[in-house]
Amino acid sequence: MAFHHKPQLRARSELEESGFAPETIDAMVEAIESLACTFNIRDRTEPLAELIAAKIIRLAQQGEDDPKRLHDLTLAFLPKTH
Numbered sequence: 568m569a570f571h572h573k574p575q576l577r578a579r580s581e582l583e584e585s586g587f588a589p590e591t592i593d594a595m596v597e598a599i600e601s602l603a604c605t606f607n608i609r610d611r612t613e614p615l616a617e618l619i620a621a622k623i624i625r626l627a628q629q630g631e632d633d634p635k636r637l638h639d640l641t642l643a644f645l646p647k648t649h
Contacts, residue, residue: 622644
C-alpha cells in the first residue's frame, strides 16, 4: 500500500536487527505505515507513534505476522481519544 507521505516511525534496519523474519518485518512496517497514515503521524518521536510501534512489536513477538491483524489489533488497543 503506498502513502503520500512516508512516516519515519520505525526504521526497517532497527526491526531487522531485532531478529524478526523478513516477512514479519514487512507486515510490521505495513501496519505501522497504515496506522501512521490513519492518524497523520509524521514523526516517530510522537507519543502515539511510539505506542503504535511498541504494540506492533509486542504482537509480532507473540507470533502475529499478518499486516491486517497487526493493524486491527493495534487499532483496538489504542485509546479511543485518538
